[in-house]
Each structure stands twice: as C-alpha cells, then as structure tokens.
Amino acid sequence: MLDFLIRFIPRAVGQGIPLMYGSVGETITEKSGNLNLGTAGIMYVGGICGVIGAFLYETGNKTLNPFLGIFIPLGCCIAGSLAMGLLYCFLTVSLRANQNVCGLAMTTFGVGFGNFFGGSLIKLSGADVPSIALSKTSGLFSQKLPIADQAGWFGKIFLSYSFLAYAAVAIALIASYIIHNTRTGLSLRAVGESPATADAAGIDVIKYKYVATCIGAMISGLGGLYYVFDYASGVWSNDAFGDRGWLAIALVIFTIWQPVHSIWASIAFGGLYILHMFIPAGTNLAIKELYQMAPFLATIIMLIITSIRNRRENQPPASLGLSYFNME
Amino acid sequence: MDAKTPVLGLSHLTKRFGKVVANEDVCLDVYEGEILALLGENGSGKTTLMNMISGIYFPDEGEIYFKGEPVVIASPKDAFSLGIGMIHQHFKLVDILSATENIILGMEEKPDLNKSADRIKAICEKYGFDIDPYKKIYEMSVSEKQTVEIVKVLYRGAQLLILDEPTAVLTPQETEKLFEVLRNMKKDGKSVIIITHKLQEVLDISDRVAILRKGRYICDVETASANVQELTDAMVGHSVSLNIERPEPVNPKKRIVVENLTVFDEEGVCKLKDVSFTAKSGEIIGIAGIAGNGQKELLEAIAGLQQVDSGHIYYIGDDKSRQELIGKDPLEIMDLGVSLSFVPEDRLGMGLVANMGLADNMMLRSFRKGNSVFTDRKRPRELAASIVERLEVNTPGIATMVRKLSGGNVQKVLVGREISTAPTVLLTAYAVRGLDINSSYTIYDLINQQKKAGVAVVYVGEDLDVLLELCDRILVLCDGQVSGLLDARETDKREVGYLMTNLRGEAHAQ
Numbered sequence: 001m002l003d004f005l006i007r008f009i010p011r012a013v014g015q016g017i018p019l020m021y022g023s024v025g026e027t028i029t030e031k032s033g034n035l036n037l038g039t040a041g042i043m044y045v046g047g048i049c050g051v052i053g054a055f056l057y058e059t060g061n062k063t064l065n066p067f068l069g070i071f072i073p074l075g076c077c078i079a080g081s082l083a084m085g086l087l088y089c090f091l092t093v094s095l096r097a098n099q100n101v102c103g104l105a106m107t108t109f110g111v112g113f114g115n116f117f118g119g120s121l122i123k124l125s126g127a128d129v130p131s132i133a134l135s136k137t138s139g140l141f142s143q144k145l146p147i148a149d150q151a152g153w154f155g156k157i158f159l160s161y162s163f164l165a166y167a168a169v170a171i172a173l174i175a176s177y178i179i180h181n182t183r184t185g186l187s188l189r190a191v192g193e194s195p196a197t198a199d200a201a202g203i204d205v206i207k208y209k210y211v212a213t214c215i216g217a218m219i220s221g222l223g224g225l226y227y228v229f230d231y232a233s234g235v236w237s238n239d240a241f242g243d244r245g246w247l248a249i250a251l252v253i254f255t256i257w258q259p260v261h262s263i264w265a266s267i268a269f270g271g272l273y274i275l276h277m278f279i280p281a282g283t284n285l286a287i288k289e290l291y292q293m294a295p296f297l298a299t300i301i302m303l304i305i306t307s308i309r310n311r312r313e314n315q316p317p318a319s320l321g322l323s324y325f326n327m328e
Numbered sequence: 329m330d331a332k333t334p335v336l337g338l339s340h341l342t343k344r345f346g347k348v349v350a351n352e353d354v355c356l357d358v359y360e361g362e363i364l365a366l367l368g369e370n371g372s373g374k375t376t377l378m379n380m381i382s383g384i385y386f387p388d389e390g391e392i393y394f395k396g397e398p399v400v401i402a403s404p405k406d407a408f409s410l411g412i413g414m415i416h417q418h419f420k421l422v423d424i425l426s427a428t429e430n431i432i433l434g435m436e437e438k439p440d441l442n443k444s445a446d447r448i449k450a451i452c453e454k455y456g457f458d459i460d461p462y463k464k465i466y467e468m469s470v471s472e473k474q475t476v477e478i479v480k481v482l483y484r485g486a487q488l489l490i491l492d493e494p495t496a497v498l499t500p501q502e503t504e505k506l507f508e509v510l511r512n513m514k515k516d517g518k519s520v521i522i523i524t525h526k527l528q529e530v531l532d533i534s535d536r537v538a539i540l541r542k543g544r545y546i547c548d549v550e551t552a553s554a555n556v557q558e559l560t561d562a563m564v565g566h567s568v569s570l571n572i573e574r575p576e577p578v579n580p581k582k583r584i585v586v587e588n589l590t591v592f593d594e595e596g597v598c599k600l601k602d603v604s605f606t607a608k609s610g611e612i613i614g615i616a617g618i619a620g621n622g623q624k625e626l627l628e629a630i631a632g633l634q635q636v637d638s639g640h641i642y643y644i645g646d647d648k649s650r651q652e653l654i655g656k657d658p659l660e661i662m663d664l665g666v667s668l669s670f671v672p673e674d675r676l677g678m679g680l681v682a683n684m685g686l687a688d689n690m691m692l693r694s695f696r697k698g699n700s701v702f703t704d705r706k707r708p709r710e711l712a713a714s715i716v717e718r719l720e721v722n723t724p725g726i727a728t729m730v731r732k733l734s735g736g737n738v739q740k741v742l743v744g745r746e747i748s749t750a751p752t753v754l755l756t757a758y759a760v761r762g763l764d765i766n767s768s769y770t771i772y773d774l775i776n777q778q779k780k781a782g783v784a785v786v787y788v789g790e791d792l793d794v795l796l797e798l799c800d801r802i803l804v805l806c807d808g809q810v811s812g813l814l815d816a817r818e819t820d821k822r823e824v825g826y827l828m829t830n831l832r833g834e835a836h837a838q
Contacts, residue, residue, distance in 0.1 A: 186429060187433065187434060190422045193424060193425075194420070194421075194422050194423075197420040197421060197422055197430075198422075198434065199404070200404050202403065202404050202405035202408060203433070312464070312466050318423065
C-alpha cells in the first residue's frame with residue numbers, strides 16, 4: 001500500500017500543481033467579478049513564453065547560470081501571462097466587452113499562440129520528433145529538496161517536489177489569507193459582489209478589477225510553466241497541455257471560490273487524471289479509456305452538486321460576469 | 329433661523345445629462361440640527377441634486393459650500409471625508425458580508441472586526457438603533473438593512489445625512505422608529521435631508537420643506553406653517569385635488585372566491601397558508617402587508633402563474649356559475665377576464681418587455697387574436713396612442729423602447745394596457761410604486777373607473793393612507809396568512825400596521 005502511495009502521490013501532485021495554479025489564479029480573478037474563461041489560453045501562453053525564454057538562453061550558452069536559467073523563463077512566463085491579463089481587462093473592464101466571449105476568444109488565441117511559436121521553435125531546433133526538449137532548464141526547475149532522498153517514504157511523498165510546487169501551495173495560502181483577513185480582501189470581495197456598493201464606499205473598482213485579474217493571470221501562467229519544465233521535463237509538444245485549463249476553471253467552482261481548498265482538490269483531481277496509468281497491465285483498453293474519463297466525470301458530478309448547494313456564502317460572486325458601468 | 333449657520337450651501341448648481349437638464353440653478357442652504365424635507369415629483373431632480381452632494385455626480389455649474397468654505401466633491405470618498413453621508417433608495421450593501429464588514433468597507437483603518445463591532449454597538453445605543461453587528465445582510469429584513477446603511481454613514485462621522493425615500497419600504501411602526509432615530513440625530517446637532525413622496529411624513533418629521541420642480545428650486549417653507557394642499561400645489565405647479573374618490577360599491581356580486589389557499593415555493597418555504605377571501609365586483613379589496621409576505625404569490629395563484637399546493641380559487645360568472653381556476657392555463661384565465669398588472673421593484677421585470685416599443689408591448693396581450701398568420705399591428709398601435717393620450721404618458725413616440733421611459737410612464741403604460749382589455753377582475757400590485765403624487769392620482773382614478781364599471785379590483789399597495797382611502801375592504805397578510813379582514817371605512821392605520829406584523833390571534837387579544 002505504502003509502495004503504491006509512494007508511486008501514486010508524487011505523480012498526482014505533479015498533475016495537480018498546474019491545476020492549483022490555474023484555479024487559484026482564476027479564483028482571485030473571479031473574486032473581482034471577472035469571469036476569465038481565457039485561463040486555459042493564459043496557461044498556454046505562460047508555458048510557451050517560458051519555453052521561448054529558455055530556448056533562447058539555452059541555445060546561446062553552453063553552460064547555464066542557475067539564477068538566469070530560472071529567472072529568464074520565469075520572467076518571460078510572467079510577462080506573457082500579464083500581457084494576456086491586461087488584454088482581458090482592457091477588453092472587458094475598460095471597453096466593457098462581453099466577458100464570456102472575450103475569455104473564449106483568448107483561450108483560442110492562447111492555444112494558437114502556443115502552437116504557433118511551439119511549432120516554429122521545433123522547426124528552428126531541427127528536431128526529428130515534433131517536440132522540443134530543454135533538459136538543462138528543466139533540470140534547474142525540477143530540483144527536489146536536498147533532503148528528500150534521506151527522509152524515506154515521508155521524503156518521497158512530501159519533499160520530492162520542486163520549488164514551483166511549494167510556491168503553488170504558498171500562493172494558495174497567501175491568497176486565502178488576503179481574501180479573508182485583510183482590508184484589501186474585503187474590498188476585493190465587495191467589488192466582485194456589488195461593484196456599485198464598492199464604488200459608493202470609495203473603492204476604486206476599476207483598479208481592483210485590473211489588479212486582481214492581472215495577478216490572477218500571472219499565477220495561472222505559472223501553471224503552464226510548471227507543466228513544461230517540471231512535469232513534462234522540459235519537453236514542449238503542441239497541444240500536450242490539453243484540457244487542464246478548463247479543469248482549473250471547474251475547480252474554482254468545486255472549491256467554492258476558496259483558494260485554500262484548491263490545495264487538496266487540485267491534487268485529488270491530479271490523481272483522477274493519472275488513475276488510468278495505475279490499472280493492472282493487460283486490462284482491456286476500453287476500460288482504460290473509461291478511467292481517463294474520471295476527471296471530467298468528476299467535474300460534471302461536482303458541478304451538479306455545487307448547483308444544488310444553496311448556502312449564500314458558497315455562491316459565486318454576485319456580479320460575476322457582469323460589466324460595471326460607473327454611472328448607474 | 330439667522331442664529332444658525334448653514335452646514336451645507338448649494339449655489340447655482342446645474343447638471344445636464346446630454347440635452348436633458350436634471351438640475352438648473354439650484355440654491356439651497358441646510359442648517360445645523362435641522363431636518364429638511366425635499367419634495368418634488370418624479371423626475372424633478374431631487375435624487376440628482378443629492379447625488380451631486382454625495383459625490384456620485386459632479387455638477388456642471390455652480391458651487392457647493394460646506395460650513396462656509398467652498399468645497400469640491402468629486403467622489404463619494406470626498407463626501408465622506410467632509411461628513412456627508414447618503415442613504416440610497418436601493419441599498420448599497422454586500423449581501424454576503426456581515427453588518428460590520430459592510431460598515432467598514434472601503435475605510436482606511438485597519439480591519440479589526442471586534443473593535444469595529446463595539447463602536448457600532450455604541451452608535452446604536454446612542455441613537456436608539458437595534459442591530460446585530462455580526463448578522464449577514466442577506467439574513468436581514470429591509471428595515472434592518474436600512475439601519476445598517478444609516479449606521480454606516482454615522483460610523484464615518486457624518487454630520488449631514490441624506491435619506492432618499494427611506495420610508496418607501498417600511499411599515500408604519502418601522503417608520504415611526506426611524507423618525508425617532510432622526511430626531512435623536514437632530515438633537516445631537518446633525519443635519520438631515522430627507523426625500524419622500526408621502527406628505528404626511530414630511531409634516532411629521534421635517535422642520536423645513538424645500539420644493540423642486542422640473543429641476544429648479546421653487547421655494548422653501550417652514551413646516552409648521554405648511555399644509556398638504558399648499559405643498560402639493562407648489563410641487564406640481566398647479567392646483568391638484570387631493571381627495572381620492574371612494575364611490576359606494578354598486579350591486580356587488582361575488583367574483584373570485586379563494587378558499588384555504590396554501591402555496592409553497594420551490595425551496596419548500598410556506599408562502600401562503602390557508603388564505604380565504606372573496607373579491608366582489610364593483611369593489612376594491614386592498615391587500616396590505618410588508619413586502620414579501622405572500623402578496624405576489626396570491627396574485628399569481630389567481631392568475632394561474634403559481635403552483636398551488638392546496639385550496640381552491642373559484643371564478644363566479646354573472647350567471648352564478650362556479651369555475652375552478654386552479655389547474656387552468658393562464659391563457660384560459662385571462663380569457664375569463666382576469667387581468668394581472670404587477671409592478672415589481674424594478675418595474676420592468678414582469679409585464680413589459682424593456683427593449684420593445686409601446687405598440688409592441690400592447691401586442692403582447694393581443695397577438696394571439698385573429699385568424700390570419702400575420703399579426704394585427706394596427707390595433708395595438710391605436711391602443712398605444714390612446715393610452716399615451718389619455719394617461720398623459722410622456723414619450724417621444726409609440727415606437728420608443730419602454731426602457732427609455734421614466735418609471736412613472738412605464739407604469740402608466742402597463743396599467744393602461746391591462747385596463748384596456750376590459751377585465752372583469754383587475755389584479756394590481758404596487759401600481760403607484762415610486763410614482764409622484766400627480767401620476768399616482770391618475771392611477772387611482774383609473775382604478776376607480778374600473779370599479780365603477782363593475783370590475784372586481786384586487787389592489788396590493790404599500791401606502792396605508794392610500795389603502796385606507798381607496799379600498800372598500802382591506803385584507804391584511806402577515807407571514808403568508810390572513811391576519812385580518814377590515815372594513816376600510818372604519819379601521820385606521822394603527823390597526824392595519826399592527827396586523828401587518830402580528831397574526832390574528834395575538835392582535836385581537838390586545
């Protein structure tokens with residue numbers, strides 16, 4: 001049993017971390033009343049921007065400076081996601097365009113953007129497989145805690161992850177604290193619930209929406225970065241990121257807009273995602289396909305459950321998806 | 329008066345929205361420790377004027393003085409820091425937050441909920457409020473929410489409070505309590521501006537009355553020397569008859585008989601319990617009750633729009649035939665001549681389609697008629713034109729989208745259409761909600777005409793003074809149950825108000 005857990009949990013966590021980044025980022029965004037369905041696209045953009053940065057740095061240098069090797073992809077990823085967040089805000093907050101349409105368009109755009117540059121880099125690198133491997137950068141990103149190997153099963157289950165994984169948990173905890181215990185969080189919740197009320201109370205609604213959405217976008221983008229450099233060992237291939245962005249959005253509902261719940265929920269979802277790898281060898285392929293459905297089935301069930309729950313605190317922010325007009 | 333200093337001075341304020349002039353050249357002083365009532369018809373610019381003081385709008389011309397100094401109020405924050413607080417008609421509260429969280433929202437201080445809650449309790453004690461600082465807004469009654477709004481501005485140290493139609497949503501008892509609080513504030517040296525349509529309240533609470541008409545300042549009067557007729561005339565600009573007619577019912581016959589009606593809503597909450605009454609032709613039966621006590625469900629049950637759990641609703645024809653309405657299609661009920669005009673809080677929610685023109689909205693009632701595959705557009709157009717003319721609807725044309733009309737005009741269109749179908753039963757709820765005196769009286773006249781024509785009218789109303797003057801009998805609902813059926817000619821406001829908050833048994837024991 002322990003043996004199974006030692007094999008299973010680290011993989012589940014690896015799958016869960018991108019979801020955690022995505023859902024925490026989206027939760028912060030939604031708290032401001034912006035329903036950013038572009039999260040899936042933003043995670044793609046975050047991933048590919050990191051890849052571009054790492055590619056340029058790795059091809060130009062024989063040996064990597066560990067600091068630059070991490071900082072360059074990280075910076076590129078954050079800049080790319082921030083640009084997406086700003087674009088979304090400009091469209092929906094400043095121009096008051098429909099949030100659903102903009103979000104969907106940005107997802108399409110983000111995936112296309114990723115595949116376009118991913119494809120170009122694959123051509124540039126002259127690889128004979130349709131992917132690009134940045135193993136040196138990945139080596140930097142996927143460094144485990146140094147004591148992981150000496151701590152036995154405990155080390156394998158809890159300590160064998162890279163800094164981005166721990167950062168995800170930390171971000172979720174910090175976001176939760178800020179939302180529930182600070183003045184900024186109170187104002188943010190008010191903006192998402194009732195922007196007119198917030199405005200009348202002297203809160204700068206536009207600023208809060210911009211800042212929350214951009215921070216949310218940057219956090220989501222890190223999910224893409226983690227996926228490429230840690231989970232996928234630095235290998236970018238087009239469309240490999242798959243539906244994870246949508247799962248992240250579904251997780252926001254599952255966690256009833258509380259980032260702290262995202263920590264366990266993301267990992268549980270990650271577990272469902274890889275469950276099919278752990279069925280005994282030789283099982284009928286059709287059954288394997290059924291297992292692969294697990295996370296999506298769970299999403300549907302959980303959406304039904306959450307729509308039945310009717311405690312007011314567990315509802316989405318009341319003005320989610322609505323544009324705010326300053327003059328009533 | 330001379331000994332007092334003006335807290336707030338408005339000098340030649342003008343505000344335009346595009347071509348529409350909302351306020352023109354308004355000059356007004358508010359003194360320390362006084363309650364000023366601001367009177368005016370719908371669209372006379374009262375709210376716009378107050379919004380300029382509280383920083384929501386910025387005046388195009390003119391100046392605002394606070395304690396003698398010229399000030400610029402560019403945002404609600406500026407208004408707060410001067411000590412001006414406004415309580416809006418639609419509460420600006422976040423439902424899922426507690427009273428305390430709402431009160432400290434947007435303030436620069438460090439959030440310490442317990443300390444803030446203590447300060448809130450102290451304020452409540454000082455002025456005679458009663459709220460639980462930890463209660464969530466969505467669990468509160470309307471009057472509690474209003475209290476939170478008032479405490480919110482006091483918490484921020486307001487010297488001048490502006491209340492926009494605070495009593496529209498309160499029971500008489502709650503209103504009395506609010507006025508008590510306002511008097512306490514006045515004693516404390518604070519100034520209050522109150523907007524209300526109810527003249528009796530103006531006379532009760534205010535020291536001075538200022539009147540606006542069509543965006544202009546008309547005059548101000550000491551309340552002690554004012555009377556209802558004078559105030560109305562000044563407000564409307566010409567003399568208005570203030571008596572609501574109440575003709576004796578002619579030959580009343582049973583029309584709608586409701587027996588033991590019980591309704592549960594989707595969440596299994598009991599909305600109506602064991603309600604029985606009879607509506608007679610040629611008579612107006614008023615339904616009194618605090619909003620949300622089953623009025624909506626009752627009317628909708630009669631109109632066939634509400635699922636009924638038990639009980640009966642009979643329609644009695646002229647030939648004494650009895651027809652069960654429960655289970656009938658709303659269309660069939662409509663064909664019997666039962667007409668529903670419900671004016672919800674947002675006015676456009678039911679009955680009219682905001683993005684359609686007047687004529688098209690008329691068609692909603694008539695498009696099924698006729699045998700042709702094409703709809704008849706001519707008659708609705710004529711009907712719209714005649715309603716516009718008869719009810720003096722202020723609209724650029726009959727093709728204008730309904731949402732562009734002001735609230736009063738929208739209501740006239742809705743009530744006008746319902747009446748035009750020549751109903752035998754007219755169900756109307758909040759027909760004068762938010763309307764000024766002039767428009768209200770037009771609507772009362774319309775309802776009375778229907779009564780004289782032998783229609784059984786069920787009138788759900790908010791203003792008890794009007795219910796008492798207009799209706800023949802008053803059915804009081806409390807918590808979905810009938811707490812009393814009164815003869816409107818013999819009862820008084822106190823009794824009705826009491827029944828609204830207390831069930832039958834307890835009430836009569838008093």
